Amino acid sequence: MPVRILVTDRVNPVGIALLEETPGFEVDVEPTLPPDVLRQRVGEYDAIIGRSATSITADLLQAGGRLRCIGRAGVGVDNVDMEEATRLGVAVINAPAGNTVAVAELFFGAVIGLLRNLGRADRSMREGRWDRSALTGTELKGKTLGIVGLGRIGSEVARRAHAFGMTLTAFDPYASDDRFQRNRAERAPTLEALMAGADVVTVHTPLNKETRGMIGAAQLSALRDGSVLVNMARGGIIDEEALLAELAKERLRGAVLDVYSTEPLEGEHPFRDRPDVVLTPHLGASTMESQRNVAVDVCAGVRDFLLHDDLSRS
Ligand code: MLT
Numbered sequence: 001m002p003v004r005i006l007v008t009d010r011v012n013p014v015g016i017a018l019l020e021e022t023p024g025f026e027v028d029v030e031p032t033l034p035p036d037v038l039r040q041r042v043g044e045y046d047a048i049i050g051r052s053a054t055s056i057t058a059d060l061l062q063a064g065g066r067l068r069c070i071g072r073a074g075v076g077v078d079n080v081d082m083e084e085a086t087r088l089g090v091a092v093i094n095a096p097a098g099n100t101v102a103v104a105e106l107f108f109g110a111v112i113g114l115l116r117n118l119g120r121a122d123r124s125m126r127e128g129r130w131d132r133s134a135l136t137g138t139e140l141k142g143k144t145l146g147i148v149g150l151g152r153i154g155s156e157v158a159r160r161a162h163a164f165g166m167t168l169t170a171f172d173p174y175a176s177d178d179r180f181q182r183n184r185a186e187r188a189p190t191l192e193a194l195m196a197g198a199d200v201v202t203v204h205t206p207l208n209k210e211t212r213g214m215i216g217a218a219q220l221s222a223l224r225d226g227s228v229l230v231n232m233a234r235g236g237i238i239d240e241e242a243l244l245a246e247l248a249k250e251r252l253r254g255a256v257l258d259v260y261s262t263e264p265l266e267g268e269h270p271f272r273d274r275p276d277v278v279l280t281p282h283l284g285a286s287t288m289e290s291q292r293n294v295a296v297d298v299c300a301g302v303r304d305f306l307l308h309d310d311l312s313r314s
Helices: 013-020 035-044 058-063 082-088 100-115 118-126 152-163 177-182 191-196 217-221 240-248 288-313
Strands: 003-007 025-029 047-050 069-072 091-094 144-148 167-171 185-187 200-203 228-231 254-257 277-279
Touching (some): 003 288, 013 025, 013 288, 035 058, 047 288, 058 082, 069 288, 082 091, 091 288, 100 118, 100 152, 100 254, 100 277, 100 288, 144 152, 152 167, 177 185, 191 217, 217 240, 240 254
Parallel strands (some): 003 047, 047 069, 069 091, 144 167, 144 200, 228 254
């Protein structure tokens, strides 16, 4: 019987080819199946590969009678019910390394976009104006960057921040002193101390029980006047209501948001009305290079798992 794999989201074809060329594998590519259709079909497959658009719920996992493996073409596994996967013995394979550069580069693009008023400048030019004096910005050089989460992406941001002449502080109770030293970052003793001591604060942690709502009203009120808050990690880490309330005080320079507690961001969300917020639609990992990297990593991981799992059963 062939090993059957369903690719449910837009995963780069270079990765999918690794599966298609494996003898004994059958691959169906159907981005993105509605949840009820996916639930009906999941029982036919040994593995599902997707991105964040597909929720791998407990219910879906239970319906997957022969499911052995979930592949996540990206780093975050917050869309997978990990407890249920573990209980059912379904392996979850992600691709944690392939998109770090893409996120780090977007971080600098978006922050400079805010600090140099690029969105406003572009709009005013198209509206026939020449608002040169109203659009004076600020520089990164000499400013302090506060990084929440000094993992792969946080460290990639740190390396580039030094090139801009920034001073670094980070909050990460799980990162070793060696990692802080390598990134030339001072260890902030608390999240609040980090918020109070930085001009730009950026979050690079996964979304989990510990980090959900980690940045709420108390932490936001610790931010320096004129500072910028960035979330390119996951919606839900920053309390959005509290952020809107803090922005309404007009004491921060603004915020950069790539992720939201509900995605896609729909309708007339109050963030859309704020000129001091740069909004992007979860573009952190959306580069050609990154999508190819994560697709190859996850498809190779799923292929190897299925091959070795088969061997161990025979
Ligand atoms: C990731 O978790 O890798 C990124 O947020 C991109 C994605 O969700 O696909």
